[in-house]
Amino acid sequence: MEKKKEKCSEAFKKLSLITPGGVNSPFRSFREVGGETLFLSHGKESKVWDLDGQSYVDYLGAWGPAILGHAHPAVVKAARKAVDSSAVLGLSSIWELEMATLVQKAFPSMEMIRFVNSGAEAVESAIRLARGATKRSKIVRFEGGYHGHGDSILWTYGPEENHSPKESGVPQGLADETLIIPFNDSKGVKELFRNREGEIAALLVEPVAGSMGVIPPVPGFLETCRKVTEEYGSVLIFDEVLTGFRIAFGGAQERYKIRADLTCLGKILGGGLPAGGYGGRRDLMQHLAPLGPVYQAGTFSGNPVTMQAGIAAIQSLAHPKVYKQLELKTEKLLAGFREIADRKEIPLQTPHVGSMFAIVFAVHPVKNFRESLKIDGKRYSQFFHGMLEGGFLFPPSATDAAVLSIAHSEKEVEQTIRAFSKLQFT
Numbered sequence: 001m002e003k004k005k006e007k008c009s010e011a012f013k014k015l016s017l018i019t020p021g022g023v024n025s026p027f028r029s030f031r032e033v034g035g036e037t038l039f040l041s042h043g044k045e046s047k048v049w050d051l052d053g054q055s056y057v058d059y060l061g062a063w064g065p066a067i068l069g070h071a072h073p074a075v076v077k078a079a080r081k082a083v084d085s086s087a088v089l090g091l092s093s094i095w096e097l098e099m100a101t102l103v104q105k106a107f108p109s110m111e112m113i114r115f116v117n118s119g120a121e122a123v124e125s126a127i128r129l130a131r132g133a134t135k136r137s138k139i140v141r142f143e144g145g146y147h148g149h150g151d152s153i154l155w156t157y158g159p160e161e162n163h164s165p166k167e168s169g170v171p172q173g174l175a176d177e178t179l180i181i182p183f184n185d186s187k188g189v190k191e192l193f194r195n196r197e198g199e200i201a202a203l204l205v206e207p208v209a210g211s212m213g214v215i216p217p218v219p220g221f222l223e224t225c226r227k228v229t230e231e232y233g234s235v236l237i238f239d240e241v242l243t244g245f246r247i248a249f250g251g252a253q254e255r256y257k258i259r260a261d262l263t264c265l266g267k268i269l270g271g272g273l274p275a276g277g278y279g280g281r282r283d284l285m286q287h288l289a290p291l292g293p294v295y296q297a298g299t300f301s302g303n304p305v306t307m308q309a310g311i312a313a314i315q316s317l318a319h320p321k322v323y324k325q326l327e328l329k330t331e332k333l334l335a336g337f338r339e340i341a342d343r344k345e346i347p348l349q350t351p352h353v354g355s356m357f358a359i360v361f362a363v364h365p366v367k368n369f370r371e372s373l374k375i376d377g378k379r380y381s382q383f384f385h386g387m388l389e390g391g392f393l394f395p396p397s398a399t400d401a402a403v404l405s406i407a408h409s410e411k412e413v414e415q416t417i418r419a420f421s422k423l424q425f426t
């Protein structure tokens with residue numbers, strides 16, 4: 001039995017009265033795994049604490065941003081200094097230049113960059129830009145992927161699958177502009193572009209799918225996306241909100257050696273503060289206001305605190321050793337899990353790319369959304385609650401990516417494996 005979390009429970013009940021579902025983002029809800037969402041009070045290095053004072057080794061990583069662990073000294077120092085000089089200025093600042101230059105070094109395809117405040121905003125803005133630049137309206141995206149909650153690409157995403165666009169609040173006309181095919185289906189991509197010649201503004205892809213179990217691209221898939229978009233004059237948008245600065249310093253584009261036309265970033269970008277960014281080919285980016293007719297703006301875009309925190313975070317990550325070590329630790333954790341699962345005769349897949357991984361209770365590796373529906377959610381709930389009880393926090397969803405940070409110690413990885421070995425599955 002899990003320990004009673006009185007303060008968390010009381011806060012959850014109260015917040016549920018004034019905030020739908022007691023959460024400011026549905027991901028935080030424990031609906032899928034059962035129980036009430038935790039209220040966290042603070043974090044330090046690899047750990048977070050709940051309101052009742054229990055600590056957890058954190059593999060949720062705030063859904064991606066916490067690659068340096070929590071309250072990293074360089075980020076804290078930069079953010080404090082920035083707040084002291086006013087948290088918001090309203091015109092351009094030198095930090096935007098420094099940040100853009102750093103991002104460009106990691107992502108050379110981003111010849112020009114715009115900063116926004118979230119991953120969703122970055123994706124929605126990139127889509128508008130692609131539509132404006134190509135004067136076409138259709139967007140191709142992959143079933144079960146997640147690109148934020150923007151109208152243009154919400155349809156159809158995972159759990160909302162059975163809802164009609166109308167009841168989801170997405171205009172039918174906009175849903176009709178979204179063409180959805182299975183992830184990793186190179187043949188499907190080619191056929192779709194052939195059948196819709198001249199209609200498709202952009203192909204939007206998470207290079208490693210992060211919301212249906214971690215699904216790496218099969219060999220040739222991203223290359224096909226690149227080739228076909230080029231051939232048909234469409235824009236290739238890489239949604240690297242999760243993979244950017246995560247699976248390599250230069251994200252999927254560095255890892256798979258593919259150059260996107262537009263790239264969307266978020267999560268790690270702001271060092272834990274709310275940031276997003278999008279950028280790419282100069283000729284495309286020049287369609288943006290004030291240079292061109294595609295409008296996108298933001299009071300807080302390029303905010304000085306976010307920029308300075310982000311600069312500190314990115315500078316701390318800019319060493320090849322960082323990514324090597326992250327990957328080795330992740331492999332150690334997952335090898336430990338697999339060994340135990342084998343011993344217990346529990347079917348387990350542990351897909352990972354760099355330090356982005358998933359604990360997938362399934363017999364076979366998952367290659368797309370339809371296959372992800374076969375994941376054993378009940379077993380994941382047992383895993384989630386068992387690990388939580390032992391002081392280890394994983395995503396409260398069987399299909400969302402878990403992550404590891406540079407702050408996780410070898411000892412903590414071993415403790416996590418030991419905790420997994422003690423779990424009882426029914």
Ligand SMILES: Cc1ncc(COP(=O)(O)O)c(C=O)c1O
Nearest residue numbers: 118119120146147148241242266
């Ligand atoms: C791949 C991907 N794109 C976009 C988003 C949206 O980012 P944000 O939650 O910052 O709006 C997410 C968030 O989980 C994501 O994983």
